[in-house]
Amino acid sequence: MLTKFNCKISPTETMLDTLSAKFHWIPSSDQIRPSLENVIKKENDNVHHKTFYESVVDKILIRYFKIRGTINKKSNKMKSRILLTDLKMKVLLENEYPYKLHSDTNHYVMWYTYRDMSDSEISQDIYNSLKDIVQNKHFEFVWYENPKMSVPEVYHVQVFWHLI
Numbered sequence: 001m002l003t004k005f006n007c008k009i010s011p012t013e014t015m016l017d018t019l020s021a022k023f024h025w026i027p028s029s030d031q032i033r034p035s036l037e038n039v040i041k042k043e044n045d046n047v048h049h050k051t052f053y054e055s056v057v058d059k060i061l062i063r064y065f066k067i068r069g070t071i072n073k074k075s076n077k078m079k080s081r082i083l084l085t086d087l088k089m090k091v092l093l094e095n096e097y098p099y100k101l102h103s104d105t106n107h108y109v110m111w112y113t114y115r116d117m118s119d120s121e122i123s124q125d126i127y128n129s130l131k132d133i134v135q136n137k138h139f140e141f142v143w144y145e146n147p148k149m150s151v152p153e154v155y156h157v158q159v160f161w162h163l164i
Contacts, residue, residue: 004140004164006127008119011144011158019142025105025162026142038097045096054079060154064111065089084154087113092129092159101160108159110143115155126159139163 005023009015013029020028034042053059054077061067061080065087069078090112098107110126117125122143130139141161149156 005142006140007123007142008157009142009144011147024102025160027099027101027105027160031100031102033099034097035100042097051077053077055153056151057084057153060111060151061087061113064091064093065113084113089113090125090129092126092133095158104162106161108161110157110159112155122157126157130161134163 005026009019009026011032016027016029016032019026020031049056049059053062054072054075058069058078058080061082061084062069062078067080067082067087070081071077072079090110092108092110095107095109101107110122110129126141126143130141131137139161141159143157143159145157
């Protein structure tokens with residue numbers, strides 16, 4: 001019987017390598033970094049975003065959660081009209097700076113405006129979101145919380161999935 005993962009995994013290099021050796025779609029420790037091209041793109045985007053958005057939180061709320069923005073007249077930068085702490089939203093999006101993964105693997109990020117959820121709730125949120133994206137249940141995924149989050153101000157987890 002085929003077992004579907006659809007769960008959290010440990011982000012340790014040992015665990016990733018063990019899982020990847022048996023399941024090629026799960027990233028190994030060598031694959032959990034963006035390509036050089038994506039590193040450069042991210043650096044360039046960050047420079048642009050720092051001149052356009054008041055903060056990284058504002059950027060995420062406006063771009064990812066589609067919260068309306070307003071221009072801060074003092075800084076002349078975009079700011080979210082709603083504070084992160086006043087929201088309870090989640091969204092699953094394709095990673096803008098994906099890791100170097102197997103061609104069958106999709107790399108997404110599950111973003112939250114809050115932090116008070118269990119691992120099983122996160123798994124269920126990812127499952128429901130993927131079901132909406134794929135329009136069926138023929139997929140499986142794993143996720144982990146990156147111990148080196150580049151944006152710790154807004155809770156998010158790395159999601160890797162493939163069609164089955």
